[in-house]
Amino acid sequence: MTMFWYAYRSYVAVGGLLLTLFLYAMLLTAHGMERPQFVLDQASASVQHVNSRPWRTASDFLAGRKYMVLTFDDGPYGYGLDEQILDILRKHHARAVFFLVCSHINEANRDVLGKFERAGNLIGNHSYDHLKLDTLAQPELEQQIGGCSKRLAELTGRHPYYFRAPFGATSPLVAKVAQSYGMKQMLWNANSQDSWVTKPEQILQWSTEQPEDQSILLLHERPTTVAVLDQMLTQLEQRGFQFVLPDQLSDSSEIN
Numbered sequence: 211m212t213m214f215w216y217a218y219r220s221y222v223a224v225g226g227l228l229l230t231l232f233l234y235a236m237l238l239t240a241h242g243m244e245r246p247q248f249v250l251d252q253a254s255a256s257v258q259h260v261n262s263r264p265w266r267t268a269s270d271f272l273a274g275r276k277y278m279v280l281t282f283d284d285g286p287y288g289y290g291l292d293e294q295i296l297d298i299l300r301k302h303h304a305r306a307v308f309f310l311v312c313s314h315i316n317e318a319n320r321d322v323l324g325k326f327e328r329a330g331n332l333i334g335n336h337s338y339d340h341l342k343l344d345t346l347a348q349p350e351l352e353q354q355i356g357g358c359s360k361r362l363a364e365l366t367g368r369h370p371y372y373f374r375a376p377f378g379a380t381s382p383l384v385a386k387v388a389q390s391y392g393m394k395q396m397l398w399n400a401n402s403q404d405s406w407v408t409k410p411e412q413i414l415q416w417s418t419e420q421p422e423d424q425s426i427l428l429l430h431e432r433p434t435t436v437a438v439l440d441q442m443l444t445q446l447e448q449r450g451f452q453f454v455l456p457d458q459l460s461d462s463s464e465i466n
């Protein structure tokens with residue numbers, strides 16, 4: 211009887227060891243795999259893996275890895291704030307989408323666009339004058355949406371691929387006009403509430419507690435947000451988040 215029990219225990223021990231090695235191997239293989247690719251899922255305002263394989267998914271789950279797209283609206287701000295954001299992003303090896311308002315671009319801050327792009331960030335279209343677009347007629351929408359894309363193209367050499375309506379106030383017509391200029395609408399599914407919250411510590415709390423895996427986080431280029439940005443990214447990293455950008459894919463491969 212004792213002999214039998216000993217034999218049984220060693221089976222359990224060996225089985226446990228093999229299982230541990232197997233899980234470790236899964237974690238490690240995912241590290242050497244190709245870079246994960248993401249696309250915008252417009253319907254759920256989130257990002258999705260496009261080359262997600264069972265190994266990767268299991269590895270992400272075991273490692274507690276989550277993904278997030280950081281988005282900053284209403285820039286360029288000027289007065290060095292844009293550069294401060296870039297420094298903090300660089301510190302965290304993070305990149306972001308900057309949804310710019312074209313009427314905010316002036317002689318003093320136009321150099322910021324090149325700085326955004328050279329650091330690997332994306333520039334998005336947030337309209338010309340930050341009006342509520344869902345109340346405008348088509349000719350005005352052409353000016354607000356198309357006009358801003360044209361201006362951004364003059365400054366950067368390329369047309370923006372992502373569009374975000376001010377206040378998130380979109381409509382089928384807004385979407386149609388944005389699409390006619392080759393853009394995808396990007397809304398958000400996590401909100402820092404920094405457009406109205408004035409206390410930085412509350413912005414920090416909203417930004418770090420609410421987001422789930424594959425979130426798109428809405429932030430604004432504001433001093434109150436920048437005051438807690440470094441801390442925010444640190445806390446999100448502690449929750450397992452990696453900061454990614456969606457790929458700019460053609461319609462056929464896009465998840466819609």
Ligand SMILES: [Zn+2]
Pocket residue numbers: 283284336340376377
């Ligand atoms: Zn805005």
